[in-house]
Amino acid sequence: xxxxxxxxxxxxxxxxxxxxxxxxxxxxxxxxxxxxxxxxxxxxxxxxxxxxxxxxxxxxxxxxxxxxxxxxxxxxxxxxxxxxxxxxxxxxxxxxxxxxxxxxxxxxxxxxxxxxxxxxxxxxxxxxxxxxxxxxxxxxxxxxxxxxxxxxxxxxxxxxxxxxxxxxxxxxxxxxxxxxxxxxxxxxxxxxxxxxxxxxxxxx
Numbered sequence: 001x002x003x004x005x006x007x008x009x010x011x012x013x014x015x016x017x018x019x020x021x022x023x024x025x026x027x028x029x030x031x032x033x034x035x036x037x038x039x040x041x042x043x044x045x046x047x048x049x050x051x052x053x054x055x056x057x058x059x060x061x062x063x064x065x066x067x068x069x070x071x072x073x074x075x076x077x078x079x080x081x082x083x084x085x086x087x088x089x090x091x092x093x094x095x096x097x098x099x100x101x102x103x104x105x106x107x108x109x110x111x112x113x114x115x116x117x118x119x120x121x122x123x124x125x126x127x128x129x130x131x132x133x134x135x136x137x138x139x140x141x142x143x144x145x146x147x148x149x150x151x152x153x154x155x156x157x158x159x160x161x162x163x164x165x166x167x168x169x170x171x172x173x174x175x176x177x178x179x180x181x182x183x184x185x186x187x188x189x190x191x192x193x194x195x196x197x198x199x200x201x202x203x204x
Contacts, residue, residue, distance in 0.1 A: 013054045020045040021066040028070030046159025064152035071127040071144045078131025110143035117147040
């Protein structure tokens with residue numbers, strides 16, 4: 001795992017930019033948020049920037065641009081083919097969550113586009129649902145751009161600051177203590193994810 005991660009972070013800068021941009025774009029544009037971890041890859045872009053391998057400003061711009069453009073493509077797909085796409089079998093097991101997303105969109109309008117960017121499932125389907133619902137593109141673009149700017153900046157900086165914090169801990173109190181701190185953080189994240197999944201399962 002460590003070797004694979006080092007390989008990704010050690011790739012030529014242009015490959016890091018392209019890979020991060022393509023994954024973030026595909027997550028939103030092609031309904032691939034179920035399997036493609038766009039947020040995780042954006043965070044890794046921040047980690048790469050913390051090492052001075054790529055520019056933090058450049059990788060942030062790439063993530064924001066890919067997020068906004070990807071959502072716009074997803075919107076157009078939903079506008080033209082949304083009803084037929086949502087009837088595909090691949091979405092059958094997500095029917096309840098799709099209905100939740102549609103209800104959220106109906107209640108919140110553009111606000112759902114902005115807030116949906118922070119939830120992986122909503123991030124993948126909200127643009128297409130907005131297009132299917134025939135939300136005016138100007139409205140969609142305004143909230144999409146705002147969400148993309150805030151989300152893209154935050155996730156890249158999370159990776160950037162987390163990597164710098166790890167390096168600072170390692171310099172200050174040693175590698176072993178830094179690894180312990182990292183394990184504690186990762187454990188907390190895993191526990192939170194498991195509890196959230198159980199909560200979602202109970203609601204269904």
